[in-house]
Amino acid sequence: MSNDIYPSRQEQTASLTLRKDPVLYSEKTENAPLTANLLDQFEEQGYMLLADLFSPQEVATFSEAIKMLQQDDAVRQTPQAVTEADNGLLRSVFQIHQNHPLFANVAKDERITDIARFILGGDIYIHQSRLNFKPGLKGKEFYWHSDFETWHVEDGMPRMRALSCSIFLTDNNAKNGALMLMPGSHKEYLSCIGETPKDHYLQSLKQQTFGIPDDDSLHHLADKYGIDCAEAKAGSVLFFDCNTMHGSNSNITPDPRSNLFFVFNHIDNKVTDPFCTRAPRPEFIATRKNITAL
Numbered sequence: 001m002s003n004d005i006y007p008s009r010q011e012q013t014a015s016l017t018l019r020k021d022p023v024l025y026s027e028k029t030e031n032a033p034l035t036a037n038l039l040d041q042f043e044e045q046g047y048m049l050l051a052d053l054f055s056p057q058e059v060a061t062f063s064e065a066i067k068m069l070q071q072d073d074a075v076r077q078t079p080q081a082v083t084e085a086d087n088g089l090l091r092s093v094f095q096i097h098q099n100h101p102l103f104a105n106v107a108k109d110e111r112i113t114d115i116a117r118f119i120l121g122g123d124i125y126i127h128q129s130r131l132n133f134k135p136g137l138k139g140k141e142f143y144w145h146s147d148f149e150t151w152h153v154e155d156g157m158p159r160m161r162a163l164s165c166s167i168f169l170t171d172n173n174a175k176n177g178a179l180m181l182m183p184g185s186h187k188e189y190l191s192c193i194g195e196t197p198k199d200h201y202l203q204s205l206k207q208q209t210f211g212i213p214d215d216d217s218l219h220h221l222a223d224k225y226g227i228d229c230a231e232a233k234a235g236s237v238l239f240f241d242c243n244t245m246h247g248s249n250s251n252i253t254p255d256p257r258s259n260l261f262f263v264f265n266h267i268d269n270k271v272t273d274p275f276c277t278r279a280p281r282p283e284f285i286a287t288r289k290n291i292t293a294l
């Protein structure tokens with residue numbers, strides 16, 4: 001691919017190269033919406049966890065809304081819904097910032113957008129939004145990956161200037177499948193082996209088998225950076241860089257784990273043609289047409 005500074009899924013061997021983009025796109029001044037300590041954390045580890053950003057009342061409202069979605073058979077029939085391969089339970093619902101008034105408002109909430117704008121250094125829009133459900137006893141894992149690798153290859157996101165904001169709708173802990181992250185892994189780019197299959201998203205959003213790191217590279221990264229677990233109460237918010245290596249275990253505890261995700265991308269980093277030979281993924285997974293700055 002021409003002009004591809006982050007090639008992946010093109011070779012038979014994996015390669016680890018240095019990140020070519022900043023992590024923090026603003027100066028750490030006194031006017032920053034976060035303390036220098038938190039900004040350092042984000043820059044060095046590739047994530048930060050902010051406890052109790054949303055109140056218990058707000059979390060209760062969100063929980064009511066997700067219960068309705070989970071109980072609604074019509075939701076499961078929409079293209080935006082991703083169900084588990086084996087039990088048909090709802091795994092994710094995409095594009096909720098467009099299709100759900102309550103969550104559309106959360107997407108614009110300045111408690112999160114001010115932070116995203118600061119880290120990414122200017123105007124932002126939503127590249128992707130989704131709810132991820134991991135119901136008690138039945139919730140399935142998300143295998144290790146860098147989001148940027150997928151967004152670059154399959155969506156055509158040119159540079160690392162995006163981040164995920166995960167709002168915890170239930171308590172997240174090591175037992176119920178909280179997100180695990182490798183602190184510092186965002187500073188290196190790991191290319192993956194193998195080509196992208198046609199209509200890959202129909203499979204990958206249920207269980208990803210292409211665009212995942214090879215075993216040797218994961219051993220290497222885990223030895224080098226270690227693995228942290230984002231444990232916090234409902235209402236807390238995890239911000240993580242688009243290239244931080246992360247994944248999560250299944251949930252065999254009785255307690256559900258539900259999280260709301262917004263992916264903010266800088267307005268100058270809009271997606272182009274994908275960096276693979278496949279057609280772009282649908283708008284409900286990767287915003288291409290409906291780009292409005294928040």
Ligand code: 6CS
Binds near residue numbers: 142147205285
């Ligand atoms: O393919 C994607 O865009 C998504 N897949 C994963 C496993 N994480 C990020 C994103 O939702």
Ligand code: FE
Binds near residue numbers: 145146147246
């Ligand atoms: Fe991810």
